[in-house]
Amino acid sequence: MEIFNDETLEDLQTGGLYLIQKKAGFRFGADAVLLADFAKDIVSNKTLDLCTGSAVIPILLSAKTKTEQFFGLEIQKSVFDTAMRSVRLNSLENRIFLTCEDLKNAVSIYGKRQFDLITCNPPYIEKNSGLQNPSDEKVIARHEVLCTLEDVINVSSLMLKQKGHLALVHKPSRLIDIICYMRSADLEPKRIRFIHKTVDSEPSLVLVDATFKGGKELRIMPPLYIYNKDGSETNQIREVYGR
Template structure:
């Protein structure tokens, strides 16, 4: 079955379990960060997972493909993106495993209730301030800049949504790492595992993957660096392996 596409949309092959996703190249398409986060997240068989700011639903779809989680929910404030996500869920026949909700991250705990998920994941806007801002309502701007939600909003709501020992996962930028770790501790989501992602072995890291535990003890493991590309621009073997189901 081919889902009805709206003007400007395309259907992209996710190269796992035959799944495909609807995207609009003129809006915002998922990138390497979501793919790497989906492989970093640890989901158990009975876990209920929430993706804050799901966009077109890439993380719930990839996590359903790669893990044995019980149910996956995506929360997205932009109705156009949420609509694409819902149609992708239907297209892949995943409506019993994935639900997409239109709503504001700042109100997530009110929408779902406290202690309602075992795992919270997020690929949030990375940029702060006015740097590079052109249109605050533009889909790409909302996805990249903290115009509609901040790091504090995400951590505050995640702390309310998770039970004691519930797990939080995020991909972000290393230039904000000190702020991220400090604020995670403030909201009692203890940083437990971290991995820096390097585009090439001789370049600076451009992503950081972080796991936190609600109410966890103060001890963090820093995993070995993840290198994305070989010198010739091809993916490293480890990155290729990360695309496979767990």
């Protein structure tokens, strides 16, 4: 498959998989890789990735799990087109099925109670917080321009099967919002893991796993540190990346 001059081909370091990305577009980061690792042990026959972007999460999970079918929703057409090329590049057309659509229309596309697992790496920055260009691809990926955290959680509560899981990654500053929105949507947080850049730093990310109509029992997992004090990668993050 041809890789254009404005693109790069990223080695995902898992299962011989690669990802096409635009040089100037929004590019996946450690948060997506961490979410895929966090979700890999959740048993699922049918998984939906909201705000799928480059489809990096379903592509990674295709190598890390035995899930039969992955679905992804991406609202930006240019991002969707590139993601489709990555799916074809990895010969995953029979396992990963992407749709270019607003996630708020997910129920009309798939129907209710269809998924064992929903993953999401949503925009982190709240609406009207330093927004510059609402049509810019990077801004849409980072700011709540076209969907909000509450949209993601409410849609997930309609799409999940009984005891199905929602796994997402976000900023720790939004954790109270996440828990409040989840509980109001019958999603009960089950696992929380904080991600720190170093052992001395405050967490920069939080991973949350909730179940639809699950019992009230929350586990705070050991924190994950990305860098040692000397700047080298920790064994924890090297294991996540398979290095």
